[in-house]
Amino acid sequence: MIKRILFSSQSGVALLMVLFITSIISIVGYGLFSLIINTSEDQKRYVSEQSSLITILSLESFALNYLNDEANKKKLLVTSSDNSSPINFPLDRGSLDARIKDMSFCFNLNLLVTNDYLSQSKTIDQDALNIFENLLKSFNIAEITISEISSSLIDWVDLDNFPDKFDGAEDDYYQRLEKNILTPSSDLTNVAELRKIRGVTEEIFNLIKPYICALPKTISTININSMNVGKPNLLIALSNNELSTFEAEMIIKEIPLGGYQKIDQFLNQEIVNQKINSSYSRKILSTESDVFLLKTKITYDEFSFIMRSEIIDDGINLSVVSRKKGEEL
Secondary structure, three states: OOOOOEEOOOOOHHHHHHHHHHHHHHHHHHHHHHHHOOOOHHHHHHHHHHHHHHHHHHHHHHHHHHHOOHHHHHHOOOOOOOOEEEEEEEEOOEEEEEEEEEOOOOEEHHHOEEEEOOOOEEEEOHHHHHHHHHHHHOOOOOHHHHHHHHHHHHHHHOOOOOOOOOOOOOHHHHOOOOOOOOOOOOOOOOHHHHHHOOOOOHHHHHHHHHHEEOOOOOOOOEEHHHOOOOOOHHHHHHOOOOOOHHHHHHHHHOOOOOOOOOHHHHHOOHHHHHHOOOHHHHHHEEOOOOEEEEEEEEEEOOEEEEEEEEEEEOOOOEEEEEEEEOOOO
């Protein structure tokens, strides 16, 4: 039985998700979960995972329908400090936690290199590379380490098997390691791949993780309205590190409650106009959101099922482009 409903958003999405989940659980959940009682541990886990997956796929459908409304997208920016609309839905023998989160404040690492498979050549976007290196600089990472990381990242995704620079890393470097691996020579599928790249320590990865993403190249903009005052480093990087941490935080704090309606409203501010003057930075800043994350965790008895579903608006339609199982919310 459902015991009680807790929801923390006043935007309406939490209530709608609760009602939607109630119908899913009544149709799918309890029928399948009830099979767990008299089965083996392996069967219990299987039934729990299958019922959880069905519920999550249904929630994905709800999220796509909800985000098709532009007004609903904007509501996510003002419902909480992390641009999400979370709910907790207690069950008789467990719980369901779900949230739709705006993720349009990250820098897409797949913009750095474009491979031409026909001519077997690559093109490096120097402007995008500068933003990535500026982000590393904003954390006071040593220049020698920044060069090593950026060169090795290019080598990780490019087609050839020759180091781009003296401090890069191709297959010959990685095969000498204890866990020898090969470079994929293709776009990143997940930012977690950075952990494998030469020069990227766990400390560095954790510093930059909130600011980066690995998306299709069609996603190139960063929504200024999605930025969080506690995470100013991407804005600093977009200013070619001209903005101080204090200045960047103040700029983000002054974002209107409903967000800027047009990007010129943001760019024409005196301090922004002075310090974010790169044509590339000004081009990729936007007031629209096109990347979202549905995060779901279903716990029943001792079993937990966690899924992160990435949703992208490519300007034509919304679709789930990737799913990752097993990462904490």
